[in-house]
Amino acid sequence: MPSLDSLNSRRTLEVDGQTYHYYDLAEAARTLGDIRRLPMSLKVLLENLLRWEDNATVSAYDIKALVDWQKTRSSDHEIQYRPARVLMQDFTGVPAVVDLAAMRAAMAKAGGDPQKINPLSPVDLVIDHSVMVDKFASPQAFAENVEIEMQRNGERYSFLRWGQHAFANFSVVPPGTGICHQVNLEYLGRTVWTREEDGQVFAFPDTLVGTDSHTTMINGLGVLGWGVGGIEAEAAMLGQPVSMLIPEVIGFKLTGKLREGITATDLVLTVTQMLRKKGVVGKFVEFYGDGLADLPLADRATIANMAPEYGATCGFFPVDEITLGYLRLSGRPEQAVKLVEAYSKVQGLWREAGHEPLFSDTLELDMGSVEASLAGPKRPQDRVVLPQVPKAFDEVIGLQLKPADKAPAASPHVEHDGHSYDLEDGAVVIAAITSCTNTSNPSVMMAAGLLAKKAIDKGLQRKPWVKSSLAPGSKVVTEYFKAAGLTPYLDELGFDLVGYGCTTCIGNSGPLLEPIEKAIQQADLTVASVLSGNRNFEGRVHPLVKTNWLASPPLVVAYALAGSVRIDISSEPLGTGKDGQPVYLRDIWPSQHEIAEAIGKVDTAMFRKEYAEVFAGDEQWRAIQVPQTDTYVWQEDSTYIQHPPFFEDIAGDPPHIGDIHQARILAVLGDSVTTDHISPAGNIKADSPAGRYLRAHGVEPRDFNSYGSRRGNHEVMMRGTFANIRIKNEMLGGEEGGNTLHIPSGEKLAIYDAAMRYQESGTPLVIVAGKEYGTGSSRDWAAKGTNLLGVKAVIAESFERIHRSNLVGMGVLPLQFLDGQDRKSLGLTGRETLDICGLDGVELHPKMRLSVEVHREDGSREGFEVLCRIDTLNEVEYFKAGGILHYVLRQLIAEGA
Template sequence: MPSLNSLNSRQTLTVGDKTYEYFSLPQAAKKLGSLDKLPMSLKVLLENLLRWEDDKTVTGHDIQALVDWLKTRSSEREIQYRPARVLMQDFTGVPAVVDLAAMRAAMAKAGGDPQKINPLSPVDLVIDHSVMVDKFATTSAFEQNVEIEMQRNGERYAFLRWGQNAFDNFSVVPPGTGICHQVNLEYLGRTVWTKEEDGHTFAFPDTLVGTDSHTTMINGLGVLGWGVGGIEAEAAMLGQPVSMLIPEVIGFKLSGKLKEGITATDLVLTVTQMLRKKGVVGKFVEFYGDGLATLPLADRATIANMAPEYGATCGFFPVDDITLDYLRLSGRPDATVELVEAYSKAQGLWREPGHEPLFTDALALDMGTVEASLAGPKRPQDRVALPAVSQAFDDFLGLQVKPASTEDGRLLNEGGGGTAIHDDSLVGGASYEFEGKTHRLQHGAVVIAAITSCTNTSNPSVMMAAGLLAKKAVEKGLQRKPWVKSSLAPGSKVVTDYYNAAGLTQYLDTLGFDLVGYGCTTCIGNSGPLPEPIEKAIQQSDLTVASVLSGNRNFEGRVHPLVKTNWLASPPLVVAYALAGSVRMNLSEDALGTGKDGKPVYLRDIWPSQAEIAEAVQKVDTKMFHKEYAEVFAGDEKWQAIEVPDADTYEWQADSTYIQHPPFFERINEAPPKIGNIADARILALLGDSVTTDHISPAGNIKASSPAGRYLREHGVEPQDFNSYGSRRGNHEVMMRGTFANIRIRNEMLGGEEGGNTLHVPSGEKLAIYDASMRYQQEGTPLVVVAGKEYGTGSSRDWAAKGTNLLGVKAVLAESFERIHRSNLVGMGVLALQFKDGQNRKSLGLTGRETLSIGGLDNVELKPLMHLPLTLTREDGKQEQFEVLCRIDTLNEVEYFRAGGILHYVLRQLIAG
């Protein structure tokens, strides 16, 4: 920690019999001025600058800029932030380790020492994104799904085992353990981090970046962290600071307490809706107010988890007694808890009653006003009150189908579906046979009910509520509907322990919520296949069906390709909808079913009271955490049996369809190519608003007829062994073929039809985007993508940028960008360009047949946020000129872009040094 300590802030702190060095904010304030009103999250950034002050990457002016923030509540100052550690999950972690392996290979080829390519900061990779719900509603589902997972992912897991052995500071949490964010909350996070250096023990705030946008969940524990692209995370691992502008901070004041029957999920959906409406993209959100005293740590983590859904960089909670209570409960050592309390109080990072920092802006919520809610049908910010879900579905359905009258007056959809008018038993339904019985599937049928995702499975209160509701339902004689694929995928083995201790497991099993795995499953598209008769019924009658899941994402095409509407809900409501079997019921009034006594059973009859939930939560015990995390990195016998070579560089297998040597560093020994103008670029895709990284990045199932499917077939892989795009992220050949291939993406060049196709303008042919890209690249034609607002919203997926690069896209021109994706594009050498106010693809009347030329890139000094001239040439040859904003936002990004990308920049430095 090369601090100049210009403010004489380095002090000592004795806790118990241990003395720590730290950089004191109160001591710095003696020269800087009062910091009492600075938001807690910015105090963490300020400490980071004090600790890393070197007059080069961190100067006294940077430190002063954070203090001056109190005057303006915003800043244009760029700072260099160095997180203490990095968190990864396997979908994003595998390509990151592939890149590190490729960098080692390039270093060796250049005659350097491969060991120079090594994480300098601790890295934890948790394998949590690979288990799929193939088997369900059976007590053997967990064992069967783990077995299938190990078979499918043997190559990937062997590669990660190699990485664990080859790299220093790199730990892997094996499959079948939990979700990275829940493992982080329950075990990895410390709130205050320590490091031994030059005979001293330094204490400082626990901070991190993660290769998953829901890294923010740890904010609930007073840990500042957020999601970045795998590209940025790799650079952070290799010693590069995270370049960022000092953020605006939006305060969110919480008061009151939740009413009887209202859950943390209802609260977070309300918060998400409010903050989305407020507009907090690229900003910090910090929660404050005396209402925090009634908000359990798990509820805080639930709210913090969904920061990406409300658009913020993070959703930070300060440290207080509730933080300490959770640290104790989850088995952290007493010395850690004592240090957290002493350090937080010494630094002014402890929440005091009545304390209200100064914020850029603020909003408030009385938690007593929160009502039971879901979010859907396809965006997490679209909160719908429980009684209104049926109408919200019908409104969506009305947009999907156009009814046509038949002679007898019934309204039918030409495609076989229909709106909910007249006789529902005849309209929009299909009969099917399953396990010897005939059933009828209709619009709105809940075909997936999944208790999944770190968001809610980390929260004992909502999980116990689900178990208690299941118990009451079974005692009443209710069962889930036969067309519902039900699953339980907790984020931690601790959940299983406390369900068993509370005696609730048997009731969940009875309703089909058997344990299917410890992982993200349905929330990330690993819902697995529906029973074949149900899939056929949906397809043949073009039915609009539903999933209900306790997750954080419900974007189009994410959960399952045949399920058009997806609803986020609390775990107990997931169970309730499995019993109801349809989202076209008002669960506040309609009966869930008929009990064994022949009487109707309503949701209110089986909803557990707060007292019952609280009593069950008391079953959660510290011993459970000690038991499950005692050997968290060891893995089971299957993991331990994986054999890997002991080598500094990876032995690439030419025939592997999972791990391939990427082409990014092939010319690293050459000088970086000179930046030039982009001339006569064709539009590869013309896209609308809210195009997410789920639309851009390959995810979910691989269709046999797709370019990626054809590639795998050509390499001897049969469709039943395709696995998912996520599992093949270590193979650029698969991933580039799947970029922009989402079944729900709408390319306006083709009239907005769904699917990953485009128009190859010179020939007039409709082609898959990958095929068109290859043809354009053969013709020497540069490409651009044009889009609307909020381009790249969603998970921090590096392949959304890597795939864009490999498809030959030189620039993306959009009305606005999501923070991580914009950064990732620049980090892969792709220009991010933004329309100036008042202009967009519609105002310009773009059809996709135009060519675009972007100037101002040659013979100029590239600077952050420059305006660049763009020449638009119409199909008839007429030209228009206007300016666009270049969204290379920081000086660091300028250097990365000049080098060809952030990893190229780092590797060139290491080779030269």
């Protein structure tokens, strides 16, 4: 922390006999001006700048600019931010470690020291994305799924074990432990971080970036953190600051309390809808108001988790007594809790009753007005109040209940395992208690267990076509279910433990029963999943399930009992009880008193027990043998881990930045194209380019695993780019699937095959899209695959924050249509060629204008301007070097030359 401390703000703090050094915000304010009403989240950034002042990356001018934000409550000033640590999950972590291994190989090839490629900041990688729901509704499901996971992912896990030994400051939490965000909340996060330098202990706010968009969950604990692409995260751990503009901060005032029967999930879906409508992309959201005094930490974490869904960089909660209570409950050392209280109060980071910071804009919600809700069927911001779900479903598929003018189509008959029934549109075929959003929250988890108990007592069972699963975020959850006596009831309804991981929410729902899959395909049924997750984008949960609904865990159980989203479960019976009488949701919904009584079973001993040896892993993990080498020994026959081509020419000159001529359009896409559409995480189709590649390398379709698990192999991932079965290319009339029209041949080809043909002819490529391009997960392969396909630029109406940054980080130009223009107004069909001009012989600068000349098939020409979304000076340097990792590696090679 090389601070010049030009404001003379360094002080000491005594806590329980320990001396801590810190940079005092109040002392700095003597020179800078009053900061008492600066948003808490910006105070964290201010402290970061004070601590890293060096007159190179951080100057006194940068520090003053952050304080001066209060005058206009917005800024176009760029700052360099250094988070304390980095968090990864394995889907994004594996390609990040592959990149680090490739950088070491490139460094060695250039004659440098490969040990220079090493994390400088602590990195925790939690393996949570690989377990699939292959087995369910049985006491053996967990053990069998873990066994299958270890068999499928042996190569990946061996590689991560190598990384664990090869890199300093790099820890791996083994599979079967929990979801990275819940492990972060329950164990890794500290709220106040400490570091020893030259015998002195420094205290400062805990901050991080993570390679998963839901890193934001930790903001519920007063820890500033957000998701970045793996590319940015690697640069951060290698010592590069995160370049960012001082953000606008939207204040969200919470008042009142949730009513009886309303859950934290209902609250977060309401908040998500409100903030999406407001428009908070690229902004901080900070929660304030006296309603926070009654908002449990787990509820705060639930709201903070969904920041990617409402579009914000983060959703920050200040530190208060509730924060301290959670730190104690979860087993943090008492000395650390006392430090959090003392440091937060002395720095003005402690929430006081009635405090209202200055914000760029504000919203307000009386929590007493929140209604029971789901979100769906395709976007997390599309909230539907519970009684309206059947209507919302019917509107999606263009059906009406019992239409008078025609008889309903025959529903396919299904027989399996002693059950016989007709499967219909709207059938809930997946009911999953899954994902980080809700499985960290004892109130909604206990509510699900209590509802299961009451359902069993009434004589209800889940419908036989429902694939049910329970995937908690940590082992603490199963401990408190057991302590509350609720496990047997969940098991009896088929919600047996299937694994500790994300499972269904990230597309690892596993196969449906074969007769059900056949029935869906034969009758082209529109069926549903109901999950307690945060993502319900098209094609994500399961390729055959077209509508996906986000709901609280107790509502997941309720829909498993009802078996259909065409039943209004708020007023219609879920089923018939053992007494022959109809059973309604109101009959089995647990009271707040019952939930509170169950939550009382959660104690500190559970956390301490489950996190005592968090990095050790089970016997299978410990048995993995890996070579103790500085550079990785690449296996040519591996279909999981391959040496990527990104750094092949790193010793040569940086790439020439020039105009792009005679580019072809690879695809024309609409609004809300997600990173799932661009780089799917789930199922690999046997006849897709990736499937053909795997079969050619001797991999049977049953062993394909998922795109997410194969992110360490660029050959699979570039073939999977734009291969989502639900992506719609307007060049083919909006037809679904990862295909395009090759011009000038006019052939319909898989996007990968067309891109390779264009590469053979030396033709540069462009993607054209609508609004919110790249929403969703912080998926670096959405940018890496785009680069490897030969795409030089993406022209869209707007970009989601992380994906825009990732495109720059991979040397792809993000270009934005000017207001009032889009692909439709400009008549872009995909048959044109484009020249992108304004780069030749020009010094790049942030947000410059470029011109695009359109050459149409009839020989006519037309021009328009675009905004180049290289937003900061750092990004300019990264782009000129060929990408952010190229920039870092070139610097390291130069230092060793």
